[in-house]
Amino acid sequence: MKRDKSNIPEAFVHQVIERVKAEGSIPEEDLTVENIRGVLEHLKIMDVVQGKAGLLGSNAKDMGEHKFWETQPVPQPGEGPPLDDGYIEPSKPREEIRQEPYPLPKEFEWSVLDIGDPQQCKEVYDLLSANYVEDDQASFRFKYSAEFLKWALMPPGYHKEWHIGVRVVSSKKLVAFISGVPMTLHVRKNIITVTEINYLCVHKRLRSKRLAPVLIKEVTRQTHLKGIFQAIYTAGVIIPTPVSTCRYFHRSINVPKLLEVGFCFVPRNMTQARMIRLNAVPDTPTIPGVREMEVNDVLQTASLFTRYMRRFGLAPIFDVEEIKHYFLSGKGEGNIGDGGPGRRKGQVTWSFVVEDPETHQITDFFSFYSLPSTVIGNQKHPILEAAYLFYYATTVAFEPNAEEDGRLKARVKALITDAFAIAGAAKFDVFNALTLMDNANILQDLKFGPGDGFLNFYLYNWRTAPLAGMGPEGDVPAGKGVGIVML
Ligand SMILES: CC(C)(COP(=O)(O)OP(=O)(O)OC[C@H]1O[C@@H](n2cnc3c(N)ncnc32)[C@H](O)[C@@H]1OP(=O)(O)O)[C@@H](O)C(=O)NCCC(=O)NCCS
Incomplete structure (x- = not known):
């Protein structure tokens, strides 16, 4: 994303980069001036929008006119x-x-x-x-x-x-x-x-x-x-007034194609071969008991979903029929393979559960959906096949201290790694996720890189204080305010 008109001083951007480098929380290849400036710009405009700061000294006028x-x-x-x-x-x-x-x-x-x-x-x-x-x-x-x-x-x-x-x-x-x-x-x-x-x-x-x-x-x-x-x-645009802002992150799968269509670039200190190796995804899911979700799993999945989603400030409540719809009705027609490798014909969603091999309880589930993009003006690769992380849940979240001691993070990482395997087999080029739910915590470890896109969340005719999205809010860490995935 080009930001020529930015008025954030270069020296300040470099200072931030040094600070973040020292913390070691973001991979060095993502610490580009452009990238950091993008985040700073967005944070600044968010503060202005939420009335916490003013670009020109007077808050209310900064956002420009919004006649509608x-x-x-x-x-x-x-x-x-x-x-x-x-x-x-x-x-x-x-x-x-x-x-x-x-x-x-x-x-x-x-x-x-x-x-x-x-x-x-x-x-x-x-x-x-x-x-x-x-x-x-x-x-x-x-x-x-x-x-x-x-x-x-x-x-x-x-x-x-x-x-x-x-x-x-x-x-x-x-x-x-x-x-x-x-x-x-x-x-x-x-x-x-x-x-x-x-x-x-x-x-x-x-x-x-x-x-x-x-x-x-x-x-x-x-x-x-x-x-x-x-x-x-x-x-993607900022209008009055976002309740939260999340950032898109991308996990490369088909590196050569992503490079060819200009979706990403070979960073300095990296070769294409190394990039391909680093981004290889497993061939098959590995969590014991993982399998595609079926109608019989709907009741258990519904109660797991309900309990898990209560952890976020803004989240949907799905009844059993909605669970059935959102996780099963998009699975396509015929057999896997009929719609190309790893896919049914017309398949939109992929939903998987983990059934404990001993108790037969559903302990986890995860899902993603297919949302391709047209690669504008590209004859060789007219379509970019993108998988988007949808909802997931795990009973690990309900175990005492699972968040504090990293067990939740490890489990979510394992679930999403299994999703990579399934997405790789279905020939997706890239796996996308936003900084919402428990994602913010696992993106870096799973080799997601920050994207250009931001997604602002809005409520009509409802007031509530800002919710943690790409940054924290109060004592709520990044991501954990937003528990809704909009399609
Ligand atoms: C979004 C879109 C419908 C806006 O239409 P447009 O012809 O550009 O804008 P119009 O002249 O009709 O209307 C402008 C008003 O709509 C508002 N607006 C623009 N995009 C908006 C959006 N995504 N959501 C809500 N309001 C929006 C503007 O803020 C402006 O109101 P304001 O004066 O109070 O600020 C059009 O640009 C479009 O189809 N873009 C591509 C698809 C897209 O981005 N869709 C939105 C996905 S969230």
Whole structure:
């Protein structure tokens, strides 16, 4: 990520590098000026956003104008952490909610999409494949598969009214999209029902015309009509006001391809051959009793998940049906191998449990999902196959002092190493994770490197103090505030 306009002095960046080097907590090859500057920049802007500091001396104006977001029930810049958690605006009775859709410019019309209809699902897939999130250098663009979208947008209790498209009146072409799915969230001591907002996308040719605020208002209206007044969403951009920020980390698997597509580079003091050797992943998982998750494991996995996730300030609460959906319904069709090495046809998720060989209890589980990216303009390698760490849990976390004496860390490392083996067999090029849950602690040991991307977490119409993400908050270590993985 280029940061030419940074105003953090070079000397200061070097000072930080020396300090971190002395601590030995980050591999030396990751201690580049650019990398450290990236983190400092992001931390600084986070402080400004949260009202802890001001770039120009006056906090509230630093974030610039947000003509739309300043009208919304979200914490505004400079407010600082709230005294108590709670809503910003009270819920409204149904009759007070606007009954008609928000107006669109006259050449466009609203369209509810039926994601269960392969034709309409393909329309969303086509829109996102060409217009959704790219990295800063426009080298890679997310390419969610149609199967992925169906899995992510149709969890138990989904509402088709929350899958909102905008079409051109004359051609009926889909040119914008936004979605919500229902979710129950633990936010510190409260349990709230929210909409998880995702896949906001406006066609490249229609950008900067203030269509995004209309989409956001319309999905908000539709959620209000179903009695939901809070939402959770993430974005790479900083708007008022993140509740946490996590950083993307990447673990190389297919080093030669990653080098060829410019995803990573051979660092100084390193050769390609050595890089390949260092990043080799095991051929098979090794934890005794590890196997693919099955329907019969759902009840035990659900209770393990619930208990494990209580350890984080912000985390979803899944009932049994949701566990079944999120961990089993994306496993694809047919046999492993039908969709290429290590994969079923249309496979989106990989979910594994550890069954204690003696007691037959499920002691752990882990999962990851497939989210490829288009390598923009690359004929030889048009697709980057990326696996993303999804949820995991282990009973080791409930043993006394397991965190303090490193047993939890060792177990999570073992689980994710097994995930590498499975991802390697399925020909993923890279394994990605964010600094959330218990990840921050294990990333370095497992040879993840920091990426350019940051993910900001937002709550709509709910106040709570900042949660530990890529950095600690109060006495909560990095990561451990956030226990939700957004798709
Ligand atoms: C994100 C996207 C829909 C915004 O559309 P746009 O045409 O660039 O912006 P518009 O002129 O319609 O609207 C601008 C407003 O939307 C806000 N906005 C932009 N991106 C946003 C996001 N990801 N989430 C919430 N609000 C966002 C802006 O902050 C601005 O409001 P403000 O004046 O209060 O700050 C569009 O850039 C896009 O499709 N990008 C690629 C996909 C993507 O990044 N999606 C978001 C994933 S989180």
